[in-house]
Amino acid sequence: MNKKTKSFGSLLLAVMLTLSVLAGCSKSNNAEPSAASSTSPSASPSETVAANASEGASAEASGLEGKVVFWSMWSNTEPQAKVIDEAVADFKSANPKVEVEVKYNGRDINKLIKPALESGEQIDIFEQDPGAALANLKDHVLKLDELLDQQSIGTDGKSVKDSIIPSLIEWVKSLSAQAGLEEGYYAIPQQPYAVLFFYNKALFNKAGITGVPTSWEEFLAACEKLKQAGIEPITFDDAYRSLFIGGYLGSAMGSDWTDSLVKDKTGDMWKDPMVLQFANDIQNLKQKDYFSKKIAGNKYPAGQQYLALGNAAMYLNGTWLPNEIAETAGPDFQWGSFQFPTVPNGNDKGGQQGLTFGAQGLLMNKNSKNIPAAFELVKFLVSKKAQEGMATQAVAIPATVDTKWPAPLEEAAVAFNNAKLNMPWGAGIENGADFSSGTVIPVFMELATGKINAEQYVAKMAAAAKKFYSGK
Amino acid sequence: MRLSKSIIALFLLPAVLIYLAIFLYPTLRTLAMSFYDIPSLSSKINEWEFKGIQNYSDLIHNSYFIESVRNVLGIWAIGGVLIFVFAFLFAIILTSDVRGKNFWRSLIFLPNTVSAVVLSVVWLQYIFNSDYGLLTTVFNRLGLTALANIQWTDNEHIYFSMIIAFSFGSIGYFMLILNAGINRIPSDYYEAATLDGASVWVKFFKITLPLLRDVFRTTLVLWTITAFNFFVWSATFGLDDPHTVTPGFYMYQKVFGKGTSVYSEEVFNVGAGASVGILITVAILIVTALINRLFPKDRLEY
Numbered sequence: 001m002n003k004k005t006k007s008f009g010s011l012l013l014a015v016m017l018t019l020s021v022l023a024g025c026s027k028s029n030n031a032e033p034s035a036a037s038s039t040s041p042s043a044s045p046s047e048t049v050a051a052n053a054s055e056g057a058s059a060e061a062s063g064l065e066g067k068v069v070f071w072s073m074w075s076n077t078e079p080q081a082k083v084i085d086e087a088v089a090d091f092k093s094a095n096p097k098v099e100v101e102v103k104y105n106g107r108d109i110n111k112l113i114k115p116a117l118e119s120g121e122q123i124d125i126f127e128q129d130p131g132a133a134l135a136n137l138k139d140h141v142l143k144l145d146e147l148l149d150q151q152s153i154g155t156d157g158k159s160v161k162d163s164i165i166p167s168l169i170e171w172v173k174s175l176s177a178q179a180g181l182e183e184g185y186y187a188i189p190q191q192p193y194a195v196l197f198f199y200n201k202a203l204f205n206k207a208g209i210t211g212v213p214t215s216w217e218e219f220l221a222a223c224e225k226l227k228q229a230g231i232e233p234i235t236f237d238d239a240y241r242s243l244f245i246g247g248y249l250g251s252a253m254g255s256d257w258t259d260s261l262v263k264d265k266t267g268d269m270w271k272d273p274m275v276l277q278f279a280n281d282i283q284n285l286k287q288k289d290y291f292s293k294k295i296a297g298n299k300y301p302a303g304q305q306y307l308a309l310g311n312a313a314m315y316l317n318g319t320w321l322p323n324e325i326a327e328t329a330g331p332d333f334q335w336g337s338f339q340f341p342t343v344p345n346g347n348d349k350g351g352q353q354g355l356t357f358g359a360q361g362l363l364m365n366k367n368s369k370n371i372p373a374a375f376e377l378v379k380f381l382v383s384k385k386a387q388e389g390m391a392t393q394a395v396a397i398p399a400t401v402d403t404k405w406p407a408p409l410e411e412a413a414v415a416f417n418n419a420k421l422n423m424p425w426g427a428g429i430e431n432g433a434d435f436s437s438g439t440v441i442p443v444f445m446e447l448a449t450g451k452i453n454a455e456q457y458v459a460k461m462a463a464a465a466k467k468f469y470s471g472k
Numbered sequence: 473m474r475l476s477k478s479i480i481a482l483f484l485l486p487a488v489l490i491y492l493a494i495f496l497y498p499t500l501r502t503l504a505m506s507f508y509d510i511p512s513l514s515s516k517i518n519e520w521e522f523k524g525i526q527n528y529s530d531l532i533h534n535s536y537f538i539e540s541v542r543n544v545l546g547i548w549a550i551g552g553v554l555i556f557v558f559a560f561l562f563a564i565i566l567t568s569d570v571r572g573k574n575f576w577r578s579l580i581f582l583p584n585t586v587s588a589v590v591l592s593v594v595w596l597q598y599i600f601n602s603d604y605g606l607l608t609t610v611f612n613r614l615g616l617t618a619l620a621n622i623q624w625t626d627n628e629h630i631y632f633s634m635i636i637a638f639s640f641g642s643i644g645y646f647m648l649i650l651n652a653g654i655n656r657i658p659s660d661y662y663e664a665a666t667l668d669g670a671s672v673w674v675k676f677f678k679i680t681l682p683l684l685r686d687v688f689r690t691t692l693v694l695w696t697i698t699a700f701n702f703f704v705w706s707a708t709f710g711l712d713d714p715h716t717v718t719p720g721f722y723m724y725q726k727v728f729g730k731g732t733s734v735y736s737e738e739v740f741n742v743g744a745g746a747s748v749g750i751l752i753t754v755a756i757l758i759v760t761a762l763i764n765r766l767f768p769k770d771r772l773e774y
Contacts, residue, residue, distance in 0.1 A: 111728060115514040238711055297623030299596045437712040438536030445627055468535055
């Protein structure tokens with residue numbers, strides 16, 4: 001055979017291999033700096049001066065020194081990291097003697113934080129979902145009650161505690177008892193989120209829908225108008241299938257009921273008239289083509305892209321959605337949101353008072369050697385300026401009171417005001433572990449795509465629940 | 473020169489120690505863990521709760537896990553046939569006098585150099601997508617609307633879509649091994665057969681296949697190990713969908729959590745994950761033994 005082809009072939013192979021190796025490297029290269037970004041980029045001198053002036057850096061704080069390590073749940077490419085960098089820069093100009101190390105873990109922090117804390121690594125501040133953190137890390141969290149009385153930064157003399165949205169800080173307090181800790185505040189909520197229907201206002205206007213639907217009847221009417229206008233009303237992705245089941249059942253019966261439904265060992269709860277009503281309503285949505293046909297095969301994020309491109313009108317998701325698909329949706333996309341509509345014949349434990357909401361939290365290590373400096377940094381992170389930054393740069397809901405919410409999420413405030421009860425993710429429909437992922441969600445998809453009807457759904461679920469739990 | 477036994481032992485020692493430390497110890501520890509209920513990977517041993525064979529009997533009674541076993545056996549069988557048919561085909565074509573064979577070989581091997589996560593995203597979002605995916609667009613162009621309207625990632629199709637996508641990327645690897653094996657067979661046999669007027673098929677079945685038995689056995693064992701540890705594609709294609717879940721991914725869910733919804737209540741049991749790991753190991757050992765039984769070592773090998 002001819003030598004040229006051979007050498008060309010091997011050259012090509014070599015190039016490909018090198019490329020793949022390089023690709024591998026570049027990935028780890030991206031990860032490395034984020035893991036090791038020990039110091040945040042310092043602000044330019046003019047910014048520092050401005051920050052100093054505007055914050056009116058407290059004189060007593062500048063006496064702080066030592067080193068503070070902050071583990072963040074964001075990765076350094078996310079907009080939140082930029083806001084944190086700015087807050088840290090402000091902190092450093094006010095407290096030049098304190099050395100700050102920010103480690104941007106991304107969501108890997110959920111796996112890394114416990115071993116790191118247990119091995120005694122220096123971590124003074126870390127970000128976690130407060131519920132999960134108090135349950136898993138209760139030996140490591142610092143009670144913040146006294147620290148929270150300190151004056152906050154940028155909110156006209158309010159204490160840190162009073163500067164945070166009351167329902168959120170009280171929710172965090174309620175978590176302490178559940179985790180078996182002495183009652184108190186162990187986390188400062190940040191980045192609150194709620195699960196809501198997000199909709200495209202332009203499409204709603206085009207279909208002639210004036211107000212957001214609050215009852216199931218109004219919801220169906222809105223779907224009909226959208227369909228008449230040639231718009232697909234509802235879509236969702238595989239990753240969020242459970243939200244729709246939980247949204248309906250949680251709105252009807254509350255999340256405790258839903259939780260016991262998926263854990264019911266006899267299967268009899270699935271014969272409850274509410275399950276049949278749910279199945280009939282889902283069948284109705286399917287038969288009237290209110291569901292986008294794509295829901296059967298939507299792989300995250302295909303469905304939300306479909307929404308962003310203006311093909312479908314509604315998508316049930318967390319308040320992070322507008323930020324997540326901002327690039328596809330573009331700056332002119334008009335966002336609206338509303339709570340899952342109230343379902344009739346419920347038991348009054350659901351409805352608009354229940355909401356799946358929560359927040360990320362800033363927590364402190366009980367064994368921190370430098371609590372005063374660390375808390376001072378926390379104050380900068382939840383300062384009005386930083387929270388405004390989160391709202392404008394990361395389309396996140398600010399945790400501080402009297403801070404303007406980002407425009408795409410303005411309507412979400414209604415839900416936060418209605419909410420009295422915090423419901424778990426999917427109103428507890430995923431609490432059945434393997435039964436939820438192996439049966440509840442796939443059988444719902446059979447119903448939603450018209451493979452089985454409502455009666456078959458009830459019978460199938462009751463039998464499957466009984467069978468699943470019979471071995472336990 | 474004769475070495476005394478103690479010298480041999482001394483030279484073997486580092487390798488043996490490393491083997492014991494990085495293979496045997498984790499295996500034995502996993503075996504021990506599989507008998508306990510362990511709430512988190514970093515739990516101390518005094519937080520472990522002894523359960524006997526409870527983890528194993530739970531698994532056997534768990535329809536979700538049983539489904540995952542069925543899935544992985546299907547992947548092993550269907551994917552195996554797909555991969556070996558094409559790997560053999562390509563290997564034989566490439567050992568014949570085809571032009572630019574090094575180029576083709578590199579091309580077929582190329583998917584192996586791309587991360588599985590990237591490949592699966594490409595398949596899911598750019599090939600199987602029902603809006604702008606490759607399949608939908610091509611079928612629409614050809615006027616085959618019935619085919620274009622199939623949602624390749626819905627409950628009915630996702631399992632086979634996943635096997636096809638995975639097999640596509642794996643053919644090159646096995647092709648390369650078979651190709652090397654075929655190249656080692658002396659060309660005299662083929663020349664003699666050609667002189668006797670044997671066709672391509674006869675040469676394949678009478679010369680190549682029998683003389684390749686050893687190599688084939690090795691690739692079959694490699695495939696079994698790969699298939700039984702099927703993990704990444706299951707995670708990216710189905711999340712925790714029972715249509716695509718495999719024991720490998722089920723084990724991950726038990727040890728590290730599903731990770732799809734950070735905010736849901738999750739029950740971790742690292743012990744259950746460990747018992748899945750043990751079951752996978754045992755299954756691989758059994759199947760490998762069976763394969764060795766079916767393909768005994770040949771006297772003639774190249």
